[in-house]
Amino acid sequence: MKRTARRLVIDRIACTGHGLCAELFPEQLALDDWGYPIQSPGPIAGGDTRHAQRAVAACPALAMRLEAARG
Amino acid sequence: MNALFNDPLWFTTRASGTVAFGLLTVTVVLGVAGVARYAPARMGRFEVAALHRNISLLALAVLGVHIGTALADSFVPIGWTAVVVPFLSPYRTTWVGLGTLAFDLLLAVYLTSAVRLRIGQRRWKAVHLCSYGAWAVALFHAAGTGSDTRLGLQITLYSVCVAVVLAAILWRLYTVGPGHLAARVGLATASVATVAGFYGFLAAGPLAPNWSHRAQQAQSTEPMGERR
Numbered sequence: 001m002k003r004t005a006r007r008l009v010i011d012r013i014a015c016t017g018h019g020l021c022a023e024l025f026p027e028q029l030a031l032d033d034w035g036y037p038i039q040s041p042g043p044i045a046g047g048d049t050r051h052a053q054r055a056v057a058a059c060p061a062l063a064m065r066l067e068a069a070r071g
Numbered sequence: 072m073n074a075l076f077n078d079p080l081w082f083t084t085r086a087s088g089t090v091a092f093g094l095l096t097v098t099v100v101l102g103v104a105g106v107a108r109y110a111p112a113r114m115g116r117f118e119v120a121a122l123h124r125n126i127s128l129l130a131l132a133v134l135g136v137h138i139g140t141a142l143a144d145s146f147v148p149i150g151w152t153a154v155v156v157p158f159l160s161p162y163r164t165t166w167v168g169l170g171t172l173a174f175d176l177l178l179a180v181y182l183t184s185a186v187r188l189r190i191g192q193r194r195w196k197a198v199h200l201c202s203y204g205a206w207a208v209a210l211f212h213a214a215g216t217g218s219d220t221r222l223g224l225q226i227t228l229y230s231v232c233v234a235v236v237l238a239a240i241l242w243r244l245y246t247v248g249p250g251h252l253a254a255r256v257g258l259a260t261a262s263v264a265t266v267a268g269f270y271g272f273l274a275a276g277p278l279a280p281n282w283s284h285r286a287q288q289a290q291s292t293e294p295m296g297e298r299r
Contacts, residue, residue, distance in 0.1 A: 014192070018108065020117040058117050060105065062192045 005043040005069040008052050014063035021064060025055035043069035080144035085219055087137035089228065092213050094130035095177075096232040098123060099206050103239040107246060124184075131181060134174065163286050166215035169208050176205035206236065207265055211272065215286060220277040237266055 008028060017035040027048050029037045044052050044066075056064045101123035110116055142149055149167060153160040155175060158168035183190060183198040210229065219225040240262050244255045276282055 018116065020115075020120060023115045023117045057188075058120055060120070062188065 005046075006049060006052070006066045007043045007069040008039065008056070009065050009067050010037060010039060011063040011065075014061050016061045016063070018060045020058045020060065021055040024058055025051045027051060029055070078144075078146075080140045081146060083140040084137055084144060085217065087133050087140065088213060088217065089219065089225070091130050091133040091137050092209055092232065093228070094126055094133060095206055095209060096236055098127040098130055099202060099236050100239045101126065102202065103243050107243050127181075131177070134177070138174070163216050166212060166286055169212035169215060173205045173209040173212055176201045176208065180205065203240070210269060214269070214273055214277055217277075220273075220282075226273070233266055233269065237262055 008025070015036060019031050019035045019037075021037055022029040022031045025048070028040050028042075028044065030040075032038050049066075052066060056066055101119055105116070105119050105123055108116070109119065111119075138154055141147070142151065142154070147162040149160040149162055153167060153171055155171065155178075157171040157175065158164055160167035160171075179198050180202050183195050187195045210233065214220050214229060217225070220229075241259055244259050247255065276285070
């Protein structure tokens with residue numbers, strides 16, 4: 001089964017720097033000194049999708065979503 | 072012990088109500104901890120959030136038992152409609168009605184949380200703030216209709232719950248940062264006033280003589296059977 005690649009999109013305006021996302025999805029997210037996420041580029045690796053989904057669902061500010069990766 | 076086995080539904084109602092209130096208290100405190108960015112050394116922030124959610128769901132399950140056994144118990148007439156429409160129960164209309172009101176508020180909080188991604192953050196938060204009200208209304212319901220309110224242990228439990236929720240709210244209002252000073256002082260005053268009102272109510276109501284009669288009397292002149 002071939003899954004479409006997905007990428008994590010952060011809404012920088014909605015983000016309030018709670019930092020739960022970096023705990024749940026450290027594969028692609030780290031926190032800066034103020035607790036805001038730093039994202040490594042690229043689509044989400046196939047096996048990590050569940051972790052990314054958990055990070056999206058846990059965000060207290062609803063500042064993340066998953067989208068289909070471009071091209 | 073005999074009474075316990077003779078009236079399993081009645082005692083389950085009382086026990087589950089107490090447990091549900093304790094779980095709701097923990098849920099409120101964890102919710103405040105999360106929004107205040109409490110970050111314990113040995114625990115992830117996402118774990119505080121997950122505990123908040125899971126304990127709230129546990130509280131909902133225990134509330135289901137509380138309401139189900141209260142309805143199923145044949146001694147007190149409450150009626151199915153009183154589950155969602157407040158102040159319809161013939162038994163202790165006011166005090167059971169407060170329980171219904173708290174349940175309605177909680178249902179709104181649960182349902183909006185279930186569809187949080189769809190309704191958006193602002194609307195979700197507006198409804199979620201009702202949790203504080205639901206907790207306070209549940210407190211008055213517990214003290215007003217609970218058959219165990221006069222027990223020393225029960226009063227101690229309520230006092231602990233009141234103390235931790237009040238402390239969490241005041242801590243949150245104190246640490247939320249500058250600005251909105253008038254609103255923060257107002258909310259802190261309202262919280263303290265609610266607690267003072269609760270103890271005033273305890274002294275004048277459930278702890279004063281003849282409460283089981285007075286709790287019923289407000290609505291009907293016909294005395295209900297008293298249940299110990």
